Amino acid sequence: MEIQSTYIYIKGVKFHAFIGVGDIERRVGNDYVVDLRLKYPIKKAMQTDEVADTLNYAEVFEVVKSVMQQPVKLLEHAAQNIVLALKKAFPDIEAIDLKLTKLNPPMGADCYGAGVEIHVDC
Known part of the structure; x- marks a missing residue:
């Protein structure tokens, strides 16, 4: 078996944070969801079964x-x-793939959220 690439991911992590252009959003806050996919060499951990050999x-x-x-x-x-x-x-x-979603954004729309998605080669 030849592994082409390996990733660690964390999906759907919820935060209450103070991100927003308006004063109310920075004072009261809103709820956010973070999804991460991190390209990381985990081949050694696959063999050793040791957390020190992977991304915790x-x-x-x-x-x-x-x-x-x-x-x-x-x-x-x-x-x-x-x-x-x-x-x-x-x-x-x-590499990092990140989605940051603001739940219930203050824009008068009935939607799950709005956000940004970025892909970075490190």
Whole structure:
């Protein structure tokens, strides 16, 4: 078996955060969902069964949580901050796919959410 690429993912992580252009959103906050797909070399962990040989998704969550606690105006800025923090904390990440969704955005539409999606080769 020849493995072409390997990924770690975290799907549907919910946060209450203070991201928004309006003062009310930055004061009251809103609910957000983060989906991550991280290209990471996990072949060694597949053989050793040791967490030290992989990317610990609990540690990834803590990095994302820390970023989401910082108030900003734009989802785009928050998404960039997540990518930069992950790359700094885990330099062996090869690529990052991130979706950041604001639930119930204040735009007068009946929708699940609105957000940004970015794909970065590290």
